[in-house]
Amino acid sequence: MTRTLEIELGSSIRTAVIRELDPLAADALCFDMRRHNEHADVPALVAAVRGLVPSLDEVAGYSLEACVAAMRDLGMFLGSIKRHGPEPVPLVPEVQPVLLELGRRTDMVPRDTVHHYTTWNPTGGRQRMYTGDIQEAYLQESVRMVFPHLREGLELAERLSGSDVADPKFAVLTDELTAHVETMVSSIDMVVANVSPEFFARDLRAYFEEITVDGRVLLGPAAAQVPLWLIDQAIWASDNSEPEYEQFLRDSVPYSLPRWRELYDHWTGIPSVVTRLVEAYGDDPDGAERRMPGLRPSAEALSRLLRVIIVFRGRHLGIARKAYDADLRLYPVGSGGASVDLLRQIVDLTRTTAQLTRRPAGSAAARAERRPA
Numbered sequence: 001m002t003r004t005l006e007i008e009l010g011s012s013i014r015t016a017v018i019r020e021l022d023p024l025a026a027d028a029l030c031f032d033m034r035r036h037n038e039h040a041d042v043p044a045l046v047a048a049v050r051g052l053v054p055s056l057d058e059v060a061g062y063s064l065e066a067c068v069a070a071m072r073d074l075g076m077f078l079g080s081i082k083r084h085g086p087e088p089v090p091l092v093p094e095v096q097p098v099l100l101e102l103g104r105r106t107d108m109v110p111r112d113t114v115h116h117y118t119t120w121n122p123t124g125g126r127q128r129m130y131t132g133d134i135q136e137a138y139l140q141e142s143v144r145m146v147f148p149h150l151r152e153g154l155e156l157a158e159r160l161s162g163s164d165v166a167d168p169k170f171a172v173l174t175d176e177l178t179a180h181v182e183t184m185v186s187s188i189d190m191v192v193a194n195v196s197p198e199f200f201a202r203d204l205r206a207y208f209e210e211i212t213v214d215g216r217v218l219l220g221p222a223a224a225q226v227p228l229w230l231i232d233q234a235i236w237a238s239d240n241s242e243p244e245y246e247q248f249l250r251d252s253v254p255y256s257l258p259r260w261r262e263l264y265d266h267w268t269g270i271p272s273v274v275t276r277l278v279e280a281y282g283d284d285p286d287g288a289e290r291r292m293p294g295l296r297p298s299a300e301a302l303s304r305l306l307r308v309i310i311v312f313r314g315r316h317l318g319i320a321r322k323a324y325d326a327d328l329r330l331y332p333v334g335s336g337g338a339s340v341d342l343l344r345q346i347v348d349l350t351r352t353t354a355q356l357t358r359r360p361a362g363s364a365a366a367r368a369e370r371r372p373a
């Protein structure tokens, strides 16, 4: 077992423990944070975070889970302060060594991430929220509901990346992965139904601004950190991408869990699944299918997977377009540093890849249709 697996932070048991924890005794202050944000009361937010910062000796006594919970709560305050204008760390300089130490202990960036804001956030009365608005709760839930599935999905992608594309088990594994990715569609549907682009653009977006810690600019805990792009990397993007999307991945990967960063490094150095499929088909798709009967079910399963990703991305692009409409938005680009144009480019790339999985099998299918019954 690798070191990163030993401290796998995404496991459901760890997640449940982290949610329960309140190492800084911050429950009440976190609740008050909503009111301070409503009144843009920076002095109150600064005073609160000053009162919460633990000493390094205290941090040394924390479990790994307590380190994560402490980062979660400090991070919510820092993001809140930034929302109202000032860079937070210079206002509470004693927080910086603690952030660095918590980042080191957890092997994550030295600020809170979307994992802290959603999965590791308690639910019910102790839920940490910037605004307290039910629409924010829907957004948190939309991400919370997908993470366990993406975690399973990424491990399935790892198995696919090591499997022969003609192996009969390949299609079964791919369909399992697709079932997990389908939760992304349910998630975005929930957001479209319950979160207005106005609320996101005018009220929430500002809390996901970047902050600077020890000279390093760190992005806020937004949904763009949900690693659908990591599934792309295994399936097609490691060798079929474009420079902007590659850069977006490089910028996003540091915010993911240690295990997922390991997967990214591994997949980046090997041919993607789709490339292997296309190579297996070669110049003679019909002959390839005759020699390898498992090939066509694999291609069809990959096509189904990409279809689901395209459905998510299409609906997601719809709400992103509205929230970043020039008349509504306060920021020209997303908190992940990317534009709606990039999102459109990613949808186009996914569609082009889906064609690659259809063309070889498609030509064989067309020929089969022409055969007399």
Ligand code: HEM
Pocket: 139, 142, 143, 146, 184, 187, 188, 191, 195, 196, 197, 200, 222, 223, 224, 225, 226, 227, 228, 229, 313, 316, 319, 320, 323, 324, 333, 334, 335, 336, 337, 338, 339, 340, 343, 346
């Ligand atoms: C009001 C709702 C939302 C808006 C306005 C929005 C907007 C955006 C924007 C502008 C980006 C570009 C990257 C950046 O932020 O700089 C992005 C990326 C992304 N968002 Fe969202 N988003 C929303 C909700 C969600 C939800 C609920 C999820 C998933 C549960 C999600 C998942 C992603 C992913 C995975 C990316 C990376 C690009 C990709 O893989 O297609 N977003 N989003």
